[in-house]
């Protein structure tokens with residue numbers, strides 16, 4: 001009898017549990033080590049370093065925290081500019097605005113909805129300090145072009161790979177290409193710990209300082225390794241490391257990362273095949289994954305012809321118990337957008353924001369996916 005959304009039979013997201021999470025949490029509990037940087041944190045960081053091929057992985061309590069650490073490592077000063085898409089989550093910008101930085105918003109490519117690398121160079125000024133490519137839907141940005149621009153202008157590249165774990169670009173894992181990268185283990189991502197994230201450090205010279213920033217600006221890690229004889233305040237920093245219980249949960253997920261990715265890819269493919277005809281008839285556009293990219297099926301979205309039809313589809317699906325959602329109010333048009341600077345008209349960003357609808361994609365959807373496909377096709 002309730003409001004339509006209390007009758008939702010197919011939620012947009014449902015966190016997947018492997019079944020081992022509580023077992024590992026019990027082990028952490030029994031070990032008596034509850035603060036961060038215990039055995040599970042070490043396992044998770046080493047897994048990330050191996051898997052992504054990063055110099056160093058540091059667990060954080062969110063991707064947002066990892067982005068804030070990146071802004072500190074990049075020494076962002078008031079007035080410094082950071083180039084990024086406007087079509088992204090708020091944390092991409094907020095982390096730099098917190099340091100007085102100015103996000104400079106660049107439009108996206110029509111195919112992947114990632115930052116248009118062809119528009120980056122004209123957005124660079126003497127104040128530019130970093131470029132932050134966001135790998136939307138786990139599909140890689142044009143990293144070769146972006147790294148080339150960054151090297152020529154001597155600016156850092158910080159990959160927002162929140163959605164990009166287990167994806168690659170030209171055979172290189174997302175998160176391993178930029179100077180720094182951040183990932184998320186939020187419950188809406190593929191590999192989860194409720195809240196959680198990591199900073200990936202790809203330059204040796206940033207390793208030590210990254211540890212210090214994560215440990216409240218102290219050289220605690222160096223002290224415990226016997227590399228300094230006093231443990232003291234040496235830099236800016238905050239408390240960015242998660243406790244062991246969170247790392248224990250995350251370890252259960254990392255062990256299953258391949259299976260989780262394969263099952264998500266199967267769900268993604270099923271949608272993709274199911275909507276091929278509708279695309280051919282001009283009813284919608286499906287996601288485009290360039291040949292250079294292997295993706296992780298983080299998201300399945302459709303692009304409808306306009307805002308009216310997109311909104312109508314979401315509403316009608318809701319009435320049928322299926323939760324589909326739109327994605328991003330562009331940052332430049334948000335109330336805080338005036339803290340940044342838009343370059344060009346950001347037309348494609350506005351178009352994507354108006355026309356995009358994300359469909360449910362979670363492990364366990366298998367039994368209900370036909371219903372989702374059927375309803376979408378009917379409503380088109």
Ligand SMILES: *Cc1c(COP(=O)(O)O)cnc(C)c1O
Nearest residue numbers: 062063064089091162184186197
């Ligand atoms: C999810 C997400 C974030 C934030 O991740 P948290 O772990 O929730 O802080 C940042 N950027 C992008 C692109 C995201 O998708």
